[in-house]
Amino acid sequence: MEQFSFNQFQDQVDEVLIRHKSILDILSKLQESSAKVNRAVAKSVTHCGCIQIHSQKQGIPEDISYSELKNYMSNHVEGYLCDICKEKIEEEISTTIFYITALCNSFNINIDDMLENYASQVKALGKYGLL
Template structure:
């Protein structure tokens, strides 16, 4: 399968989205798809059990430097997604991304420009400090 560009994806979403072109439809479908992502992750823990959650307070030594923070921050997940859960979550995230793209189309936001701007002005400029 050929790799496609974000620009191609954005145009394809615009071409195929016929039924839910209303702003209200897109906003509510986006919210619904976000819930489905969260639900799929939760079900991998509570129904399948391939992943376990072990959450607790993040313990960071007072003298830790910013470059060391990543070593101390836990993601609170143990294990690996099974193939079934990975496929389900993959599908739900893809659907969520579809509606994010539809929202960008509705608002005439070029996603490539938006992400390039975010990368240059937020990720590169602010770095680790901006993501805290």
């Protein structure tokens, strides 16, 4: 099997995106696809019940260092996605990535370069870069 690359995906998106080529269409479809990700997660909780969300204030001891903070943070999700919910959420996230890629194409931004630059920033700044 051939190695997947974002450059190939970016070229595919450029080839197939015809109807929603306008930047306004891309932005509105991106927002719509993001909303569908939110809905799919909500349905996993409220309709399927394979996961639960128990949201509360993060319990952070006062006497820890910033580097220890990760050990005390929660994503508030309990349980695991069933195969059906996982497939639906993956589908919706994939659509969102499609429209992010289309947005990159509109502005002549190479997605591989963009992600490589961002990864370098994250590596250089580490956990302190995302405050």
